[in-house]
Amino acid sequence: MAKNKGVRIVITLECTECRSASASEKRSPGVSRYTTEKNRRNTTERLEIMKFCPQLNKMTLHKEIK
Template sequence: MAKSKDVRVRVILECTSCVRNNVTKESPGISRYITQKNRHKTPSRLELRKFCPYCSKHTIHGEIKK
């Protein structure tokens, strides 16, 4: 079965500062958001400022692979 070629795709955004700060088993986790983007208008990776509950501030969340 072939993948669909939909224009709008689902992407996962992950906090970049939590990833950089070496998450260990003691840390609470990594903030992730799920959103959609238009594949034709935004072919590059998406980066948005979102609230990270683990950092307790607004940080840049970047698109990751599924």
């Protein structure tokens, strides 16, 4: 039997500065992404969290993507 879709959903957080940063500023190519869960009932809007970006080697804003 399949379970009902729960309240908690898996989301992906992507670095906002990696997309606009040039290659000379980055330590390695690519975009920093984290996966996490959020409660759909408590947090209806998209998440924005400060997290560490290993490509830029600093704390940056990570936004929820689809």
